Amino acid sequence: MMWITRNAIRVNRTATCWLIRRFLDPEAEFLFVTADQVATMQRVERAIGFDAPGATYPHKNAEGLCSFAALVHRRLAHDPVLVEIARIVQAADFSNQ
Numbered sequence: 001m002m003w004i005t006r007n008a009i010r011v012n013r014t015a016t017c018w019l020i021r022r023f024l025d026p027e028a029e030f031l032f033v034t035a036d037q038v039a040t041m042q043r044v045e046r047a048i049g050f051d052a053p054g055a056t057y058p059h060k061n062a063e064g065l066c067s068f069a070a071l072v073h074r075r076l077a078h079d080p081v082l083v084e085i086a087r088i089v090q091a092a093d094f095s096n097q
Contacts, residue, residue, distance in 0.1 A: 001025050001027070001028055001029070001047070001048065002028075002030075002031060002045050003017075003025070003028050003029070003031070003047055003048050003049075004030070004031040004032075004033065004038055004041050004042050004045060004047040004048070004050075004055075005030065005033075005038060005050050005051045005052060005067075006032065006033065006034060006038055006051060006052045007032040007033060009032070010093070011092045011093050012066045012067060012068050012089060012092075013050075013051050015068045015085075015089045016051060016068045017030055019071060019072070019076075019082075020071070023076055024075060024076075031045065031047065035052045035053060036053075038052035038053070038055050039052070039053065039054025039055060042054075042055060042056065050067040050071070051066070051067040055067070057070050057071055060094075065086075065090065066089065066090050066094065068086055068089040068090070068093070069087070069089060069090045072086035073086065
């Protein structure tokens with residue numbers, strides 16, 4: 001599956017790529033584009049977007065979760081270690097805003 005996010009990798013994007021490859025999609029391919037291209041490119045490429053405006057998993061969703069935490073809570077909530085890592089990534093991602 002193709003996954004798409006914005007370039008200039010940071011804490012949340014790095015952690016989300018790791019999470020995807022390690023636990024969700026071992027064959028994942030990642031496309032990095034400018035933030036304003038993510039929503040359009042996810043439609044064009046039939047990809048799953050994350051950590052950008054208009055992405056399937058935006059930088060901050062309606063519940064206030066970063067894309068890493070949202071993926072964990074939606075798909076891997078049964079794993080208490082990943083839930084704790086999500087809490088840490090969430091805090092690191094939003095602490096410098």
